[in-house]
Amino acid sequence: MLWLYLHFPNLLLDHIRRSQDAIGALAIVDSAGQGVVQACPTARDLGISPGMRLKTALGLAPDINIMRADTNQEAWLLENQARWLYHYAAHITLAPPDGLWAEVSSLQKLYGGLPAIWQTVEQALTERQLTAWVAIGHTPMAARLLAHTGKGECKADKGHILTALGNLPLLAAGFDKKSCTRLQRLGLNTLGEVFALPTAELARRLSPELLVIVQKIQGTRADPKAPWQPPHTFRQRADFIQEVEYSQGLMFSLRRILAELEEDLCWRQQDTDTLLLALQHRHEEPTRLRIRTTGPEHRAEVFQKLIQLKLDKQPLRAPVIGLVLAVKRFTGREAPGGQDLLGENQDLNEAWHTLISRLQARLGEQALKQLAPRDDHRPECAWSASEVQKSSKRQASTSAQLPHRPLWLLKGPRPLPQTPVAWHSGPERISGGWWDGQRVHRDYYIAQLPGGELAWVFRDVHDGWFIHGWFG
């Protein structure tokens, strides 16, 4: 077996630098806020290096941007890297806090050799603007140790790998401090010298645990790695080191995230109709936006237009320090069916979805309604309004059975202001609703009012006269 290990030395730094295009020197400090963990090239030019105390760093560059490392965020970022690597390799294992294993021996045939795999991964890393140190080893441990040196080579030869490992200093081998000191007192300085020791002696004189590590590096002891499973949701975030005050500033990173979403959806062969966007503020609850399309969609530009509309409509409450875009609902992608030769149907269908989505994004989902009749004798209950949906089914023609009704129904009965000049039909008694507490007991007439309009009027049980509709 061959393992590829990706070591991300600047994971958090890369993430932040991808979210905002123009920022100055940036350093990541540890969770205690004491020492610098990662520094961007600009910061390094100013003389700041990882391991430096924060006070020293601030002395060197007073206006440096500082971000505090967060374990949860790092774990989440690592998982994010696993997601895209999963596009290229099937067997992936996470190595928290900053590494990934991928089993590559089974991929050689697919990609046509190890160099091709290496190149594919390197290219994917460049596309995502990530810094990673890559190495190949015949065991997971070997790959990891080599990657940490930053001098990984694209060679599958076991002898070559062992030689490279043998030259590693003891400190780089990942032994615990006590064993390290004891080995150094024995006069051993490189890993190769430890490999040369007889195993029984090593276990007896030092510790069985040390032997396990050595054997795992060498490959004489099994080191199974459970494969990682990608989650069934999409979640991407961007963190801004400088607060964003205008929605236009969000679009830069949203464009990148949406492009990733499109790629992810294409790869899954799925569509979605709901995006959840959360904008994080420093002192307030996050703003949560729901962007809905009326039909299944996967194109980034469509999502981008809808989000733009939504943001135009709703100005930012407070400066934004981060945003999260999540997709939880996926639908299978439908093969275009029922299309005629000219393909006109499909276009119209799509145009319909685009138009309705646009209207909903600007006006809100409640602003658009579709009507349907309902089985009830009470006029106010005989219809219903629902969210707009595209339905292809033909409506059954029940028109003959429906009673004669006005085209306009008032939102509520309105007192009859004048005496009608003519009475045309009636009374039609409607009585019902005893079963749900909204009792209706009325006699309906069609009457012509002095203004010339035809009204649907009724007299209720208390002898009041009301208008309930217009024959428009």
Next chain:
Amino acid sequence: MSELLSNLLQDARIWQGHKHRKTNQSAELTGYPALDNQLGGLGWPRGALSECLLDTCGIGELHLVLPLMQRVTAAGKTIFWLNPPHTPYAPALTREGVNLDHLVMVNTRDQGDFLWTMENCLRSPVTGLVLAWPGKLASRDVRRLQLASEAGGNVCVLFRNRRFTEQNSPAALRLELIPGEYQELKVNVLKRRGSWPGQRCSIALEHRANIPPEDSPRVVQGPWPRAGN
């Protein structure tokens, strides 16, 4: 005559007062022969605004567009109702043979939203008909809508109050609707493309309330005194 000039004459964008000639502007029949005749045998213009000016609801204004609604939904196109003053009653529309799946009600909060929505609906190829109750509209806004309408080539009917009759409007067709004594609808053509206005006709619409044409009140006359009095 130059081609440009003859195009202008053909499109009925120039009035030729002395000549009443058939033009080739595209239109949808209203479904009422009496009205179609008054409109040069054409009907509702496509790709232009039509205005109906009326005092109050319930005089048969929806029945005027009902034949068109039936045709549009049968063709699978969408009808948008923008800011209707009351609820369009679903059972009655179904009874009249309008497919409710193709009806979309839109309610907007302010004038900006209204114009934006209307423009988007007018420009879309899925729209068959837009019915809108805009309330007060500046002449500039009507012009904007007229342009959107030309881009989309749909029929658009604006229902406005009769007090805007005097207001100048770029709409291609303006009809004044007045209720008659016997439930008919009197239509005055205030403006139309390619010809003189001033035509009048009357459309019998008493069937909308299921009233027999002979108009003999067959109702038991009411209201009645309260029982016990």
